[in-house]
Amino acid sequence: GDSVTQMEGPVTLSEEAFLTINCTYTATGYPSLFWYVQYPGEGLQLLLKATKADDKGSNKGFEATYRKETTSFHLEKGSVQVSDSAVYFCALNGGTSYGKLTFGQGTILTVHP
Amino acid sequence: DAEITQSPRHKITETGRQVTLACHQTWNHNNMFWYRQDLGHGLRLIHYSYGVQDTNKGEVSDGYSVSRSNTEDLPLTLESAASSQTSVYFCASSPQGSNVLTFGAGSRLTVL
Numbered sequence: 001g002d003s004v005t006q007m008e009g010p011v012t013l014s015e016e017a018f019l020t021i022n023c024t025y026t027a028t029g030y031p032s033l034f035w036y037v038q039y040p041g042e043g044l045q046l047l048l049k050a051t052k053a054d055d056k057g058s059n060k061g062f063e064a065t066y067r068k069e070t071t072s073f074h075l076e077k078g079s080v081q082v083s084d085s086a087v088y089f090c091a092l093n094g095g096t097s098y099g100k101l102t103f104g105q106g107t108i109l110t111v112h113p
Numbered sequence: 114d115a116e117i118t119q120s121p122r123h124k125i126t127e128t129g130r131q132v133t134l135a136c137h138q139t140w141n142h143n144n145m146f147w148y149r150q151d152l153g154h155g156l157r158l159i160h161y162s163y164g165v166q167d168t169n170k171g172e173v174s175d176g177y178s179v180s181r182s183n184t185e186d187l188p189l190t191l192e193s194a195a196s197s198q199t200s201v202y203f204c205a206s207s208p209q210g211s212n213v214l215t216f217g218a219g220s221r222l223t224v225l
Contacts, residue, residue, distance in 0.1 A: 004155075032212050043203055043216030044156075089155060093212040098163075099144045099205075100171070101214065103155035 002027045002094045006104035013080055013111050021075040021107045023064075023090035031092040033057075033066055033073040034101065038087040047075075047088070080111045115140040119204050119217040127225055132191040134220045136204030143209040145187040147171075147179065149200040150219070156203065162187055163209075194224045 007022040025031065032051045036044040048057030053068035062077045073090060090104040117138040126132050136145065143164050148156040148171075158171030160179040168179050176198060178190045191198055201221050205214040 034212070041218075043218045044205075044214075045216070046213055049213070091156075098210055098212055099146055099207045099214060100158060100161065101156075101212070103148075103157070105153055105155040 002031065002092060002102045004090050004092055004102055004104035006088075006090050006107050009106075010108035010110060013109070015082055015111055015113050016079045017111075019075070019077040019080045019084075019109070021088055021090075021109070023073045023075065023104060025071050025073065025090075025092050027071075027092055027094050029095040031094050033064070034091040034093070035062070035064055035073070035075050036089045036091060036103075038089065038106075040086070044089060080109075082111045082113055085109055085111045117204060117206055117215055117217045119202075119220045121220060122218065123221045125223045125225065126194050128194060128196060130194050132194050132222065134189045134191075134202055134204075134222070136187045136189065136217060137185055138204075138206045138215075138217075139185065140206055140208075140215060141184060142206035142215070143184070144207045144211070145181070146205045146207075146214065147177070147187065147189045148203045148205065149173065150203060151200050159189065159202075160187075191222075194222075196224050198222065199224045 003026045034049045035047040037047045048059040050057040050066035056065045091101040120135045146161040147159040162181040204217040
């Protein structure tokens with residue numbers, strides 16, 4: 001079945017540092033890929049998405065590129081802020097049923113001033 | 114503004130009791146989902162619905178049920194709560210044909 005593996009956390013960075021959170025996936029079809037973010041005490045929010053190979057999703061300075069050859073969708077940001085502290089989830093939809101997402105285990109990011 | 118609301122936000126119950134978590138959305142979305150969030154597991158799908166009178170089992174549906182009598186609501190019922198069902202539960206919705214989910218704020222359930 002479909003699965004998503006995220007780098008183990010937590011990740012702790014200083015403000016303005018470069019961020020990478022690794023995500024790899026296994027899927028039988030042609031999945032759509034997502035990054036969701038969860039701020040403390042809140043539900044998940046869509047951060048960015050990509051629906052086909054080589055697509056780049058971007059939002060709020062975050063980027064991720066759909067790499068079919070390496071089955072990866074790594075999240076990057078050039079300069080993190082304290083306000084980026086949150087839990088980040090990589091997810092996929094395998095293409096057979098709308099809205100059914102398979103999530104990774106989440107990566108906790110803490111950014112210090 | 115459209116929203117998706119969950120209630121209660123926090124609940125403590127005892128083993129064996131029936132519990133219902135409410136989810137109400139005003140987005141007029143056809144699709145609604147229930148996920149549970151556990152440390153080390155991310156979110157796992159419990160049940161989902163693509164419209165009124167439609168319900169489907171997800172990955173971890175044992176011990177849970179849902180019903181969809183209107184577009185706005187998808188209540189989640191735990192027939193006989195177990196300690197293994199202690200978790201944070203998220204309701205989500207999406208338009209027909211979309212994979213982009215809008216999530217509620219979550220309901221934290223503790224089963225003692």
